[in-house]
Amino acid sequence: MNIAASHGVAWWLPVLALLPLLLAPLIGFGGPRWGRRAGWLLAASGALLLIPALWVVGQPGGLVGLAGLGGPGGLGGFGGFGGLGGEASGARLTFELPWLLLHVRLQVDAASALLLLLTALLWVAAVAQAVVTTAADRHCGRFGAALAVTLAAFTTVVLAADLATFYFAYATMTLAAYPLIIHQQTPQAQRAGRVYLAMAVLAEGVLLSAVLMIAGAAGNPQLSAVPEIIAAHPFSDWLVLLLGVGFAVKAGAVPLHVWLPLAHPAAPIPASALLSGLLVKAALVGWLRLLPLGEAVWPTFAAAALAVAVVTVLYANLVGLTQRRAKTVLAYSTVSQMGLLIAMVGLAALVPAAAPVAFAAALLFAVHHGLAKGALFLSCAFAGRRSAWRYALLPALALAGAPLSSGAVAKAGLKEVGEAAALEALVLSLSFASLLTTLLMARLLWLLYRQGVESPQEGEQRGGEWLTRATVLFTVAASLTVPWLLAGRCCPTLLSAALQPSALWAAAWPLLLGSALVVAALFGGYALWRRSLKSRSGNRGDDHTRDRIRDYIDSHSRDSRGQPWTVPEGDWIKPALLGGVRLARRLRRLWRRAPPRPPLPAWGVVGARWSAAIESRLVALAMAGALFLVLVLGISVLGMWAGR
Amino acid sequence: MSSEFADSGLMTAELLTASAELALPLVFFVPLLTALLVFWVGSTRAPWLPPLGAALTVAAAVVLIFGVANGGPQSHHLGGWQPPLGIELYADGFAAVMIALTAVVGLAVTLYAGPYLRGKGLSLEHFWPLWLIQWATLNGIFISADLFNLYVMLELLTLTGAPLAAMAADRAALSAALRYMLLALLGSLAYLLGVALLYGATGSLHLQEVGALLEADATAAIAAALITAGLFAKAAIFPLHIWLMPAHSNAPAPASAALSALVAKAVVYLVLRLWLWVFPVLLTAPMGWLIGGIGAVAIVYGAVQAMRQPRLKPVIAYSTIAQFGYLLLLLPLVVLPAAALPAWQGAAYHAVVHGLAKAAAFLAAGNMIYALGHDRLEGLRGLTPYLSVSMLALALAFASLMGMPPTGGFLSKWLLLSGAIAAEQWLWAAVVIVGGLLAAVYAFRVLAYVHAAPPSGWVELRAPRRLPRIMEWTPVVLALLALLLGVSGMPLLQLLAHGAPEIVTQWAE
Amino acid sequence: MSQAAFYALVAGALTGIGIYGLITQRHLLRRVLAVNILGSSVFLLLVALARRHPDYVDPVPHAMVLTGIVIAVSATAFALVLARRYHAATGLTHLPEDEESEEALAPGLLNRRSLADRRSGGGPPPGQPERRQGARRRSDEDRRSDEGAQ
Amino acid sequence: MIRALADDAVSGAATGAATGAATDLEIAALLWWAFDGLLALGLLGLAYQVVAGRQLFRSVVLFIIYGLLMAVAWARLAAPDLALAEAAIGAGLTGALLLSAYRNLIGTDGEEGPHAPITPPAGAPPMTVPRWAALFAAALAGLLVAGIGWVAVGLQPPEQTAGRLALEQLAESGVENPVTAVLLNFRSIDTIGEVVVLFVAFLAARVVAQELDHAGPGDWLRASQREPLLVGPLIAFIAPMAVLVTGYLLWAGGHQPGGAFQAGAVLAALAVLLRLTGRLRPRLEPTLLERSVLVGGVVLFSAIGLAGAGLAGAVLEYPPGWDYRLILLIETVLTLSIALPLALLFSGSGGLRQEVR
Structure with missing residues (x-):
C-alpha cells in the first residue's frame, strides 16, 4: 500500500466529518438565500465521501475483509479471512487528531468503505431532494442544520476508530435526529418525537453504562481492541447483553421497534429516507465493531438474537401488511429487514467460525437495503401521482429479492452464511421472508397507486420538479447497480452463484408465489366488490365504473383508522401508554380509597410544597449559622480522627 | 523564507514564555488600574475604556496561559522577598485554566453589560469599577499563594459581589444581599481564624510551605474545618446556599453571569486548592465521604429546587447549587489511586465548562428579560423570533449542564464517572448519573416551554424589544465554547497537567 | 499558662459569643454587632499568637490585624448601608425569613397557609385593615413579577 | 510557678516594673495577672451584653467601650500600633457608624427616645430565636470554643516564623517599625488590597444608597438653629490639633508605633466630627479632587510597584536606596485615600462640601 498516497487521502477523513458541521450554522441561520446555497453545498459534499470509499475499494485487496464471502474455495471458503474488526491485512486509511475529544482516531477499512x-x-x-422540497418551509433552516449534523455524526460513527469518538458521534446522531422527526410539528410528529426521545435516551443510558465499563477497564481504547477487552472483562456476559440491547433499539428489533413506525412516517420524506436507509445501520456498525463475536460462543445472546430476529421478520411483515399509509408500510418493512441483519449477528454469536462471513453478508445486505429503501422513500415524494408506484416498482422488486436484482445478490450472501453455519433452516426461512416481503411490497405499490387515484395532486407543480425526479431516479439506479458492482469487486463467485439457475429459481419462487397470492387476492376482492356493488346499486350500467370505484374508495378510506384489521402505528406503544395511565389511575384510586373526583393534588404539587417548606427552613440565617457550626465541628472531628 | 518564519515564530514563543512571569502580577493590576481610571474619568466620558481594559487583561491572561503551557508553572515573588516573608504569585495549570475561563467569561460580560444596563436604564457608573475590580480579584485569587492575601481577596470578592447582587434594590435583592454579607462575613472571619491557627502552628502563610509543614493534629483539623466551612459559606455550597438563589436571580444579567460562573466558582476553586495542596494530610476516606456527601446532597437538592421554579433565572441559579456538588465529589475520589487522575481532571474540567455554560444561560435569560420584560417560564410560549438565537444558546448551555454527549459537560462527567467506576465507587458514580438525569428534567421543563405553542388567545402585552446584536450573540458564543470543550478536550487537559497536586501525581508511577 | 495562651483562650470564648449572637439574634444591627465581636476576637487571637515567642514580638500578625481592622470597618459600613436601604424599602429590621417563614420565601406556592386562605375566600377578615408592611410587600412583589429580575 | 508567671507578665508589661526586687516583681506580676483577668472578664461580659443585651442602644454604646477595652488588651500584648488603630477605627469610627445606623433604623422621632427598651410592635416576631434553638446554638458554639481553646493553649510556637524573618531583614526594608515594614514592603500587596477594599466599600455603598435621602447626622444641629455654645471653639481647637496628630503619626510610622492607617483614622474622625457639627455637608457625587484622592493611593502605590519590575527586578520592589522616601510618599497619599472613604462611608454620601453659613 502506498503510504504517501494513503496519507493524502486520509486528510479527507476529518474534513468529511467536519464539513457538514461547518455548513450547519450557515444553513440554520443563513436565511433563505445563503441557507439554500449552503444546502446545495451540503448535498455536494456528500459526494466527497466517495473519495476514501472508492480509494479503499479500488486498492488491490481493499475488500479482502469481504473476500470470505463466496471466496475462492467456493461457498464454504472463508479461509484467510482476518476478521473485519481485527487486524485485517486489507488497505485502510487512518487519521489521528490527538487534540480532539479524547484523542480522535478515524479509519476507513473495508466495512466502513462499504x-x-x-x-x-x-x-x-x-439532501438534494430536501433542498428542493423544503424550500417553502418556514423552518427549513432548522431542518437543514439538523440534517447536516445528523449526517456528520453518522459519517463519524462509520469512520470512528476509538471508543470515545464512536460513542460521541453515536449519541450526537441520536439527538440530532430528533429535530428531523418533530419537524412537521403535527401532534403525530410530536408524539413520535417523544416516543423516539424516550427510547433513544434509555438506549443511550444502556450503551453509556457499557461504554463506561469498558472505559473503566481500558481508558479510551481503539475500537479494534474493544472485542478483546470485552471478552477479557469479568462482566463480559453483561457487556455483550448491554451492547446488544442498546443497539437493538436503534435497529428496531421487536419489541423495541415502536419508535420506528412512528418516527419514519412522521419525518419529512428525505429525512425518512436517511433514517431508514442509514441511521438504523449504525446499530450494525456498533455490533460489528464492539461485540466480541467470532472468538467465542455467546449462547444466551445468540439465542436471544435469533429469537428476536425471527419474531421481528414475521411480526413486522404481518403488521406492515395491515397498514394504510405507504410510509408506515415502508417503516415496517425496514423493521423486518433489520430482523435479517439481527439474525446475522445472532449467527455470528452462535457459530464463531461463521462470524466473518456473517458480517460481510450483513454489510452487503445493508448497502442493498439502504439504497433500495432510500429509493422507495424518496419516491414517496410523488405520492399522489399516478406514476408514483412506477418509481417504486424496481426497488420494491429488489427488496423482495427478485432474480437478477441487487436483492438477489444480497440474499445470496445471506444464504451463504446459512450454509457456512450449517443451518439449512435459515435458507428456507429466508425464502419465506422473501415471500412476506413480496406481499408487503405489493401492499406498498397498491397503496401508492390507490393514493394516486384517490387524491391526485397533479395540479400542484412544485419548483424543481425535474430535480426531485432526478434524485429519485438516481437512487433507483444506484440501488439496482451498486450492490452488483460491489459484489463483483469483492466476491465474484457470489455473483456467479447468484446467477446459477438453481439460485435464480430459489429467488424467483417466493416472488412468484407472492405475486400469485396477490393476484388471487385482487381477483377475489374484485369479485366481492362487484357483488356488493350490484347488491347495493341495483342495475346501473358499467360505464361509470371508474367513478364508482372512486366513490367506493372514498367512502372506505375516510375512516381508515376504524378498520378492525388495521394495527395502529407503533403497534403496542399506544395501548401500553393508555393502559399504563389507566392502571396508575386505578391504583391510586385503590390506594386512596377515595372517589376519583375532585382531583387530588398531583405528586408534583406535593413535592413542590415539601421542597418549598424545606427551603424556607434552610434559608433562615439562624439555621445557616447552626449548620455552619455543625459543619465546622464535623470536619474538625474527622480531621482529628485522621490525625490518630 | 519558511525557516525565517519559523525562527520568528520561535522567538515570539520564547518572548511570550519569558514575559509570562511579568504577566502574573499584570492580570491583577491591569483590571484594577483600569477600574480606578474608569472611576476617575467617569464612564460616560470614556465608554471605550472598560472594553479596552478588558482587552488588555485578556492579553495579559493569554501571555500567562501561554507561558504556563510552554514553560510550566510560573511564579513571581512580589517585592523580591522570598515566600515565607513575602508573597508569591503562582500560576500552575489549574490556575491558568481558571484564568482562561475568567478571561472568556469576563470579556463576554464586559461586552454584554454596556448595552444591557443602558437598555434597562441602570447606571454603569458604579458597575464598571466594581466589575473590573472583581475581575482583578478573581485573577488574584487564582494566582495568590498566600493564605492571608487570599483573605483580603476574598473580602474584595464579597464586597464587589454583594452590591452587584443588590443592584435591583427590591425586597428580595436587598434581603439576599444582607444575608450574603452577614454569612460571608461569618465565613471570612472563620477563614481568618483558621489562617491564624495555621500561622500559629507553622509560622508561615505560604500555601505550599504550610502544606509541607502541617501535621495531622487537632490544630490542623480545626483550622481546616473553619476554613472549609467559611469558604462553603462564601461559595454558597449547600446547605449554606441561602443567599445564592435570590442574589443571583435578582442581579442584572451580566452580574448574575459573573457571580454564578466566576465568583462563587473562585471560592470553590479555593476549597479544592486548599484541600489538595495544604490539607492532604487530613484527607482521609471518611473526610472525603463527608464532603462528597455534602456535594451529593447538593446535586440532588439543587436540581429538585430548580424543577419547581416558575421563573427562568431561579432555575439557573439553583442549577448552580447543584453543579457545585460535582466539584466536591473530587475529594472522596482523589484519595483513591485508580480514580485520582480522572476525578481531578473531571472536576477541573467541570469548573470550566460549568462556568461557560452558566454564563451563557444567564446571559440568554438576560436577553429574555431585555426583550420581554420578564423571565417567567410561561412567557416563553409563543416565542418571539428575536429570542430564537438566545434560546438556542440556552438549549446548548442546558445540554452542557446536563452532560449531553457532544458537550463539555459530558466530558467532565465522563471523566468523573470513569474515575468512580475504575475505583469501584458505585455510590459516587450513581450520584453523577442521577445528577445528570435530574438536570435533564429541569432543563427539559424549560425547553418544553420554549417549544410549546402559545395558548389560544395569547396576546403579547407589550411588543418585544429588539436585541442589540452583540447581546444576541454573546451567549451563543459562550455556549458554543462549552460545546467545543466537549469536542476538543485535550488542550485544556494538557494545560491542567502542569503542576498537578502531588496527591494526584503520586499514583502516576 | 502564659499570658498569650490566656488571651488566646479569651479570644476563643469571644468567638463563641460572636457566633452565638449572630445565630440567635434577629435584629440586623445586633447581627452586625455580633459579627464585629467575632472579628475582634479573631484579631485578639492573632495578637496573642504574636506574643508567644519568648524573645520577640511577631510583626506579621500585627500587620494582618491592622489590615483586618480596616477591612472589618469597610464591610460593617457597607452592611449598615444595606440594612438602612432594606429598612427604607420594607420597613423591616429583620431578615424576611424571621418575619414569616414560608410565604415570603416561596411566593405563589401552594403551601398550607395559602390553601387555608383559599378555602376561607382569601384576603384579610373584614373589618381588619391590612398592615402597612404587608401592603408594601405585596406591591413590591407585584412590581417584581411585572418587571422580572433586573 | 509564680516565678514563671512573673517572667511572662513582666516581659509583656511596661518595662518600668522590671527593675524592682524579686518580691516586688512577684507582686507586680500578680497585679498584672489580676489586671489581665479583670480585663478578660470585662471583655467577655461586655461582649455578651453587646450581642444579647436587652436594649439595642445600650448594646451599641457598650460595643464602643468593648472596643476601647480591646485596645487596652492589645496594648498589654505589646501591640501599640494595633491599640491605636482599634481605638480610632474599631471603637471610634465603627461606633459612630453603628450609632448613625441605629438612628436610621429605629428613628428618634416619636416619644420612645433612644433609651427606651425596644418593644416590638404587635405581631412582629420576637427579637431572638426560640429558647431551644438558642440553647442548641449555645451548645454548638460552646463545643467550638472548647476546641479552639484547647488548640490555642497547646499551640507550640514554631522555630521559624515569617515574623522572625521580617525582624531579621528589617534593615533592608527602609523603615525601622517592623509593622510598617511588613505592611509597606514585605507584604505590600495586602495593603493595596486593603485600600481597594475601602474604596470598594465606598462604591458598594453608593450603589445601594443611591436613592437614600441624605438627611444624615448633623442636620439636627442645623434644624435646631442654635448650636451649643462650646461647639464652635472646640472645633476650632480640635481641627488643627487633629491635623497635627495626623502628620505626627504619619511621620512616626517609619520608626515607632503609628503609620498611614492610624493617621488616616484620625483624619477620618475629624471629618466625622465636622460632619456631625454640620461643618461639612453631604453631596451626591464626588468632585474631581475627591475622585483623585479616592483612587490616588492605590494608583500611586501600584504605579511605583509596577515600575519596580523595571527598576528593581520585581513588582512592588523598591529601587535600592529609595525605599524610605518612597514608603513615606506612599504613606502620605494613602493617609488621604484611607481617610476620605471612611468619612464618606460615615456620611453615606458621594462627596462632602463645606457648609456655607
Missing part, C-alpha cells in the same frame, strides 16, 4: 459508499449516494440524493 457503508461510506452507501452514505455518499443516499446523502447526495436525499
Whole structure:
C-alpha cells in the first residue's frame, strides 16, 4: 500500500466529518438565500465521501475483509479471512487528531468503505431532494442544520476508530435526529418525537453504562481492541447483553421497534429516507465493531438474537401488511429487514467460525437495503401521482429479492452464511421472508397507486420538479447497480452463484408465489366488490365504473383508522401508554380509597410544597449559622480522627 | 523564507514564555488600574475604556496561559522577598485554566453589560469599577499563594459581589444581599481564624510551605474545618446556599453571569486548592465521604429546587447549587489511586465548562428579560423570533449542564464517572448519573416551554424589544465554547497537567 | 499558662459569643454587632499568637490585624448601608425569613397557609385593615413579577 | 510557678516594673495577672451584653467601650500600633457608624427616645430565636470554643516564623517599625488590597444608597438653629490639633508605633466630627479632587510597584536606596485615600462640601 498516497487521502477523513458541521450554522441561520446555497453545498459534499470509499475499494485487496464471502474455495471458503474488526491485512486509511475529544482516531477499512459508499449516494440524493422540497418551509433552516449534523455524526460513527469518538458521534446522531422527526410539528410528529426521545435516551443510558465499563477497564481504547477487552472483562456476559440491547433499539428489533413506525412516517420524506436507509445501520456498525463475536460462543445472546430476529421478520411483515399509509408500510418493512441483519449477528454469536462471513453478508445486505429503501422513500415524494408506484416498482422488486436484482445478490450472501453455519433452516426461512416481503411490497405499490387515484395532486407543480425526479431516479439506479458492482469487486463467485439457475429459481419462487397470492387476492376482492356493488346499486350500467370505484374508495378510506384489521402505528406503544395511565389511575384510586373526583393534588404539587417548606427552613440565617457550626465541628472531628 | 518564519515564530514563543512571569502580577493590576481610571474619568466620558481594559487583561491572561503551557508553572515573588516573608504569585495549570475561563467569561460580560444596563436604564457608573475590580480579584485569587492575601481577596470578592447582587434594590435583592454579607462575613472571619491557627502552628502563610509543614493534629483539623466551612459559606455550597438563589436571580444579567460562573466558582476553586495542596494530610476516606456527601446532597437538592421554579433565572441559579456538588465529589475520589487522575481532571474540567455554560444561560435569560420584560417560564410560549438565537444558546448551555454527549459537560462527567467506576465507587458514580438525569428534567421543563405553542388567545402585552446584536450573540458564543470543550478536550487537559497536586501525581508511577 | 495562651483562650470564648449572637439574634444591627465581636476576637487571637515567642514580638500578625481592622470597618459600613436601604424599602429590621417563614420565601406556592386562605375566600377578615408592611410587600412583589429580575 | 508567671507578665508589661526586687516583681506580676483577668472578664461580659443585651442602644454604646477595652488588651500584648488603630477605627469610627445606623433604623422621632427598651410592635416576631434553638446554638458554639481553646493553649510556637524573618531583614526594608515594614514592603500587596477594599466599600455603598435621602447626622444641629455654645471653639481647637496628630503619626510610622492607617483614622474622625457639627455637608457625587484622592493611593502605590519590575527586578520592589522616601510618599497619599472613604462611608454620601453659613 502506498503510504504517501494513503496519507493524502486520509486528510479527507476529518474534513468529511467536519464539513457538514461547518455548513450547519450557515444553513440554520443563513436565511433563505445563503441557507439554500449552503444546502446545495451540503448535498455536494456528500459526494466527497466517495473519495476514501472508492480509494479503499479500488486498492488491490481493499475488500479482502469481504473476500470470505463466496471466496475462492467456493461457498464454504472463508479461509484467510482476518476478521473485519481485527487486524485485517486489507488497505485502510487512518487519521489521528490527538487534540480532539479524547484523542480522535478515524479509519476507513473495508466495512466502513462499504457503508461510506452507501452514505455518499443516499446523502447526495436525499439532501438534494430536501433542498428542493423544503424550500417553502418556514423552518427549513432548522431542518437543514439538523440534517447536516445528523449526517456528520453518522459519517463519524462509520469512520470512528476509538471508543470515545464512536460513542460521541453515536449519541450526537441520536439527538440530532430528533429535530428531523418533530419537524412537521403535527401532534403525530410530536408524539413520535417523544416516543423516539424516550427510547433513544434509555438506549443511550444502556450503551453509556457499557461504554463506561469498558472505559473503566481500558481508558479510551481503539475500537479494534474493544472485542478483546470485552471478552477479557469479568462482566463480559453483561457487556455483550448491554451492547446488544442498546443497539437493538436503534435497529428496531421487536419489541423495541415502536419508535420506528412512528418516527419514519412522521419525518419529512428525505429525512425518512436517511433514517431508514442509514441511521438504523449504525446499530450494525456498533455490533460489528464492539461485540466480541467470532472468538467465542455467546449462547444466551445468540439465542436471544435469533429469537428476536425471527419474531421481528414475521411480526413486522404481518403488521406492515395491515397498514394504510405507504410510509408506515415502508417503516415496517425496514423493521423486518433489520430482523435479517439481527439474525446475522445472532449467527455470528452462535457459530464463531461463521462470524466473518456473517458480517460481510450483513454489510452487503445493508448497502442493498439502504439504497433500495432510500429509493422507495424518496419516491414517496410523488405520492399522489399516478406514476408514483412506477418509481417504486424496481426497488420494491429488489427488496423482495427478485432474480437478477441487487436483492438477489444480497440474499445470496445471506444464504451463504446459512450454509457456512450449517443451518439449512435459515435458507428456507429466508425464502419465506422473501415471500412476506413480496406481499408487503405489493401492499406498498397498491397503496401508492390507490393514493394516486384517490387524491391526485397533479395540479400542484412544485419548483424543481425535474430535480426531485432526478434524485429519485438516481437512487433507483444506484440501488439496482451498486450492490452488483460491489459484489463483483469483492466476491465474484457470489455473483456467479447468484446467477446459477438453481439460485435464480430459489429467488424467483417466493416472488412468484407472492405475486400469485396477490393476484388471487385482487381477483377475489374484485369479485366481492362487484357483488356488493350490484347488491347495493341495483342495475346501473358499467360505464361509470371508474367513478364508482372512486366513490367506493372514498367512502372506505375516510375512516381508515376504524378498520378492525388495521394495527395502529407503533403497534403496542399506544395501548401500553393508555393502559399504563389507566392502571396508575386505578391504583391510586385503590390506594386512596377515595372517589376519583375532585382531583387530588398531583405528586408534583406535593413535592413542590415539601421542597418549598424545606427551603424556607434552610434559608433562615439562624439555621445557616447552626449548620455552619455543625459543619465546622464535623470536619474538625474527622480531621482529628485522621490525625490518630 | 519558511525557516525565517519559523525562527520568528520561535522567538515570539520564547518572548511570550519569558514575559509570562511579568504577566502574573499584570492580570491583577491591569483590571484594577483600569477600574480606578474608569472611576476617575467617569464612564460616560470614556465608554471605550472598560472594553479596552478588558482587552488588555485578556492579553495579559493569554501571555500567562501561554507561558504556563510552554514553560510550566510560573511564579513571581512580589517585592523580591522570598515566600515565607513575602508573597508569591503562582500560576500552575489549574490556575491558568481558571484564568482562561475568567478571561472568556469576563470579556463576554464586559461586552454584554454596556448595552444591557443602558437598555434597562441602570447606571454603569458604579458597575464598571466594581466589575473590573472583581475581575482583578478573581485573577488574584487564582494566582495568590498566600493564605492571608487570599483573605483580603476574598473580602474584595464579597464586597464587589454583594452590591452587584443588590443592584435591583427590591425586597428580595436587598434581603439576599444582607444575608450574603452577614454569612460571608461569618465565613471570612472563620477563614481568618483558621489562617491564624495555621500561622500559629507553622509560622508561615505560604500555601505550599504550610502544606509541607502541617501535621495531622487537632490544630490542623480545626483550622481546616473553619476554613472549609467559611469558604462553603462564601461559595454558597449547600446547605449554606441561602443567599445564592435570590442574589443571583435578582442581579442584572451580566452580574448574575459573573457571580454564578466566576465568583462563587473562585471560592470553590479555593476549597479544592486548599484541600489538595495544604490539607492532604487530613484527607482521609471518611473526610472525603463527608464532603462528597455534602456535594451529593447538593446535586440532588439543587436540581429538585430548580424543577419547581416558575421563573427562568431561579432555575439557573439553583442549577448552580447543584453543579457545585460535582466539584466536591473530587475529594472522596482523589484519595483513591485508580480514580485520582480522572476525578481531578473531571472536576477541573467541570469548573470550566460549568462556568461557560452558566454564563451563557444567564446571559440568554438576560436577553429574555431585555426583550420581554420578564423571565417567567410561561412567557416563553409563543416565542418571539428575536429570542430564537438566545434560546438556542440556552438549549446548548442546558445540554452542557446536563452532560449531553457532544458537550463539555459530558466530558467532565465522563471523566468523573470513569474515575468512580475504575475505583469501584458505585455510590459516587450513581450520584453523577442521577445528577445528570435530574438536570435533564429541569432543563427539559424549560425547553418544553420554549417549544410549546402559545395558548389560544395569547396576546403579547407589550411588543418585544429588539436585541442589540452583540447581546444576541454573546451567549451563543459562550455556549458554543462549552460545546467545543466537549469536542476538543485535550488542550485544556494538557494545560491542567502542569503542576498537578502531588496527591494526584503520586499514583502516576 | 502564659499570658498569650490566656488571651488566646479569651479570644476563643469571644468567638463563641460572636457566633452565638449572630445565630440567635434577629435584629440586623445586633447581627452586625455580633459579627464585629467575632472579628475582634479573631484579631485578639492573632495578637496573642504574636506574643508567644519568648524573645520577640511577631510583626506579621500585627500587620494582618491592622489590615483586618480596616477591612472589618469597610464591610460593617457597607452592611449598615444595606440594612438602612432594606429598612427604607420594607420597613423591616429583620431578615424576611424571621418575619414569616414560608410565604415570603416561596411566593405563589401552594403551601398550607395559602390553601387555608383559599378555602376561607382569601384576603384579610373584614373589618381588619391590612398592615402597612404587608401592603408594601405585596406591591413590591407585584412590581417584581411585572418587571422580572433586573 | 509564680516565678514563671512573673517572667511572662513582666516581659509583656511596661518595662518600668522590671527593675524592682524579686518580691516586688512577684507582686507586680500578680497585679498584672489580676489586671489581665479583670480585663478578660470585662471583655467577655461586655461582649455578651453587646450581642444579647436587652436594649439595642445600650448594646451599641457598650460595643464602643468593648472596643476601647480591646485596645487596652492589645496594648498589654505589646501591640501599640494595633491599640491605636482599634481605638480610632474599631471603637471610634465603627461606633459612630453603628450609632448613625441605629438612628436610621429605629428613628428618634416619636416619644420612645433612644433609651427606651425596644418593644416590638404587635405581631412582629420576637427579637431572638426560640429558647431551644438558642440553647442548641449555645451548645454548638460552646463545643467550638472548647476546641479552639484547647488548640490555642497547646499551640507550640514554631522555630521559624515569617515574623522572625521580617525582624531579621528589617534593615533592608527602609523603615525601622517592623509593622510598617511588613505592611509597606514585605507584604505590600495586602495593603493595596486593603485600600481597594475601602474604596470598594465606598462604591458598594453608593450603589445601594443611591436613592437614600441624605438627611444624615448633623442636620439636627442645623434644624435646631442654635448650636451649643462650646461647639464652635472646640472645633476650632480640635481641627488643627487633629491635623497635627495626623502628620505626627504619619511621620512616626517609619520608626515607632503609628503609620498611614492610624493617621488616616484620625483624619477620618475629624471629618466625622465636622460632619456631625454640620461643618461639612453631604453631596451626591464626588468632585474631581475627591475622585483623585479616592483612587490616588492605590494608583500611586501600584504605579511605583509596577515600575519596580523595571527598576528593581520585581513588582512592588523598591529601587535600592529609595525605599524610605518612597514608603513615606506612599504613606502620605494613602493617609488621604484611607481617610476620605471612611468619612464618606460615615456620611453615606458621594462627596462632602463645606457648609456655607
